Amino acid sequence: MNKSYKKIIALVFLFTSFFSCEDLTEVNTNPNGLQPDVVNPNLVLPTVLTEAAKLYVNLGYQDIAGVVQHTQKDAWSSGHNDYDWGGNQSWGAYYDILRNNQLVYERSVAMNMEFQQGVSLVMRAFMFGLITDLWGDAPYTTALKGELGKTEDILPAFDSQETIYTGILADLEKANTLLSKSKAEYSGIVDNVDVYYGGDPTKWRKMANSLALRYYMRISAKKADVAKAGIEKIVGNAAQYPIITVNTEDATMGFPGTSDGTAWPANAVFDVSGSNYRRIKMAGTLVESLQSLKDPRLAVWANKVEIPLVVDATLPAGTDKIEGGKRYLSPDKVGATVIDTDPEYVGLPTAFSALPSAYNLNPTPGQTSFNPHVSFLNDIYKAASGPLLRARLISAAEVNFILAEAALKGWNAGDAKARYEAGVRASLNTWGVGGTANTYLANAGVAYEGTIKQVIEQKWIASWTAATESWFDFRRTGFPALKAGPAAKRQALPVRFYYMQDELNINKANTSAALDKLEVTNFSQADGKNSAWSKPWLIQGTGKPW
Template sequence: MKKVITYIAGALLLTASSCSDFLDINQTPNNPTSVPPSVLLPTGLVGTAFANNNELNRFASTIMSVTAGAAGSPATYDIYNTDGADFGNQWRFEIYNGALISYDKVIESADAIGAKSYSGIAKIMKAYTFSIATDVWGDVPYSDALKGDASTQPLVDKQEDIYKGTAQIQSLFELVREGLADLDAPSTIKPGADDVVYGGNIANWKKAGNTLLLKFANTISRKEPALAKQIIDQVIANGNVITSNAENLSVKFGSAVGSRAPIFEWSAIGGGSFQNDLLISTRFVNLLQSKNDPRLEKFVTKPTGSYVTVDNGFRGTLPSPQSTWSRFSSYVTGAAGEGPVRLVTNAQRAFILAESAVTLGTAGNAEALFQEGIRASMLLAGVTPAEIDAYFAANPSEVKLTGTDAEKVKKIITQKYIAAFGNGLEQWNDWRRTGFPELAPHQNAVGVDGTRPVRAQYINQEISRNPNFTPNIQPNVTVWWDVE
C-alpha cells in the first residue's frame, strides 16, 4: 500500500510544519492564529495509531508469520523482499510530518497557556512515536528533527543516543519523565473528549507513561541490561503502571467512512482496494491450535466454518473464492472500523515484568506475571473467566514456567507474540530482541540471503536529499539494541 489513505493524510497535514512540502495552515502572514491544544491533540494521537496500524503493520505482521501475502506489497514482504521505495509515506506523512509535528504543536500551544496536562501527554506520545521510527529504521533524525526550514537536512542520531541520551541529546526515557512531571504540575485546562485514549483521565496517562518506560527498558535490555534493570526497578518501586485492561493505551477510531482504523480499511471488512492482499497465515493458526488456545476463534475469522489460510511465501493457487479466507476479526478491526489500536497494554506490562524477572532479576514472581499476562490477553479477547480457568486447568504445560531461563523466556515471548495479535511492530521488536517465537523461514524467500528483515531500509527520497543518511544499509543489518 504505497499511498496513504487520504482522510488521515489530510488530518495530519493540518499540523505539518514548514519543513514539509505543504502550507502550514496554523500560521498566516497577515492574521496569525493560535490553534488550541484541544484541537491538535486528537490529530497527534490518531496519527501515532495510524502509523502503528497501517503499512508498517502489514509489513511486520507478514514477516512475522501472522499474515500471509496474497498480492501487492504483502506478497513481496512475505518473501522478505524490501527496498528503499517502501514506507516513504509512513516516514514522511504519518510519523515525521504527521504525528511528531502534531505533538510539537501541542507542546508549543499548551506551554503558551500553561496547559501542562496537554504538554505531558504530548511528550509521552512523542517519545512513543520516535520509538516507532528508531525501532524500524535504526539511526534516525531525532534531536535535530522537527525544526522547520533549518532542518531540511537534519542530523541523524545514533539509536543508542536516542535511547540512552547524551549531554546534548535528551533520551526517550527523559522525554517520558518530563511528560510525567508535566502531568503532575498544575494545568490551566485539561483534556476531555479530545483525548481519544483516556477521555481526559490524567491518572491513566501517568500509568501509561510509566508502562512506556518499562517497554523502552525492555527493548534495550539485551544490549544494556544494567540500565534496563535500573529503570525497571524504579518503575516497580513507583508502582503506578497499567494493571487492568481498562487502562490500556489504546487509540479509538470512528466507525464512519473516513474515520476508521487503517487495518479495517485494508482488510476485507473495509472492502477497499487492498482487501485481498493478505490473509491469516497457516502458521499462526497452527500455533494456536497446538496450544488449544481459546483466543484463536476470537482473533481469526472462518467464514466457511473452517480456517482458510496459506503458508508464508506460498506461490501456488490461492483458495477460492476470496470471501472464504480467514482474516483479522473484529477484535483487531472493530465491528465497524473503530479498532481500537492497542499501543501499550496490561498484558504487555505483565510479560515485560515476567521476562525481566527471569533475565534481569527484577522483583516479582515470573510465573505469576506470565500467567497474569495470559489471563489479561484472554479477557481482552473475550474469553470468559470461567473459560480461562478451565484452560489453565487443562493445559498446565502451557501456563507454567519450567526449564532453563532460555526456555522460560521462549514461553513468555511466544505468549506475548500471541497477545500482540494485530500489532505486528511489537511482535517484530520482540522477535528481533530475543529470537522468539521460533519462526521457520518462509517459502521462496529472497531478500538478502533469504533472511527475515531485521530493519527497514532508509527511504530513497531521504537519502537523495539528506547527506547525513548512510545509504544502502541493508535489511539484514541489525539495529543497535538487537543482539540476536
C-alpha cells in the same frame, strides 16, 4: 522532514473528519487560532493522537503482521509475505506527526497547560521510538528545527539509536512528573479531544511509565545495567511510577467508521468489493500455534474453513466432489501437493509460493480469489468499527509480559509466574474470552514453565493487530523461532526498514554516515548497507535474531 508550520496548520483540521469535537469552539478562545504562535494546543492534539494510532495499527495489521507470521496475503502479497519492500519506506508521516506534536508542546508550555505538555512528551517518545525501532539511527536532536533555516537543521544529522532511546526515556520521566496531579489541578483539559483516555492524567501517566518499561527492555541486550535499574526503579516505586496493570487501562483508540479514513483498515464497508479484507488470511504459523495450545482467541480472530478438504483413499480415482459442505478428493487428485485437511481452521503458509492464492487446491487462484479452503479472518474485520476494532498502542498484557521477562532475568520485577499469568489473563479479557483463563492456563504449553521463550511466545500471540512489538521482540530474543518461507526475498526475517531514496538523495552526507554504522550481514547481499537485513546498533553483537 523539516517543513513549514503552514503544513502543520493545514493538518490541524484533519481531526475534524476523524472525531467530532463540537465543543472545541467553546474552548478555543483565540479568534486567530490558525496561527502557530497563538493556536490552542487542544486543536492540534487530536490530529497527533489519531494519526499516530492509525500509523501504528496499519503497521501491526498489515506488513509487520506478515513479518511475524500473524497473517499472510493471498494476493498483492510480495511485501507482506516475502519482505520485498524495496528501498522507499518513508518516515515522512512519522515526522509530520512529530511536527504537529512539537507545536502542541510549545503552545502548551506557553499557555502553562501541563497536562497537554505531558501528553505531547509521551507521544514524542512513542513516535521517536517507532522511528528508531523501524529504521535505526535517525534525525532526532535537530529533526524538528527546520524553521530556523540553518543548514544543519534543514539537513539534520542522524542521532545514534543509543542517543534516541536515552532521550525517549528522559521524556517519559518528565511526562511522569507533569502528569502526576489530579485532573482538577490542570487547566484546559477537554475530555473528547483526548481520544485515548478522555482527558485522564492518571491513565496517561501509567502509559508513560509503561512505555518506559518497553524501552528499557528494548535496550536490555545492549545496556543491561541501565535496563535493570530503570525497570526496578519503576516496579519498586509504584506510587511514584504507576503502570498499566489491567486491560481497562490499555492505551487504545476506536474507529468511528464514518468514512474510509476513520474506519478500521481493510474493512469491507468502504472497500465495497471486500478485496482488501479477503486478501488477508491467518498465517499457518499462528493458526497451528493457537490450535496446539487450545487457544480460545482463535475463534475470535478467524472464521472456520468454509469447505474443508477430505482426502479419502477409498474413493474411486479421479474423485473431486463437494458433498455435505466438504470437498472430497481421491489421493490421485492431490498427488504430491501439500494440503491442510484440518476440518476447522486452516492458515496460509509463510511465503510458500509466488501464487499463494493457489494454496489448498483453491479452485479460483488469482487476484480475485475466494479460497473456500483457507480460513478467512473473523467477520468482525469486515466492519468499519466495532468494540474489538481498536488501535492498541500499549497494553496490560504487554506490560505484564515485560515484567515476567525481567523477573526471569533475575531482576526485581515481581513474581515471574504471576506476571506471566496476568499477561495471559489481560489478553484473554481484551478479546472477550477471559472466562476461559483458568482452563487455558492449565493447558499443555500454556501452563507456566519459567522460560523467557514461553513468555515471548505468549506475548507474540497477545500482540495480534499490534504485531510491530513482536517484530522488535523477535529481533532481540529470536523468539518465536520464526523462519522465512521458500518464496521470501531472503531466507531470514528482516530486522529494519530501508532508508528512503529521497533521504539518500537530499540528505546524502548524513544518511551515508548513518549507513556506515549499520552492520552488513550475509543476508544484506545486493542491498549493501541499506538493507532490511543489515543490523542497527540495537542488535549488533547480540547474535540475535540470527
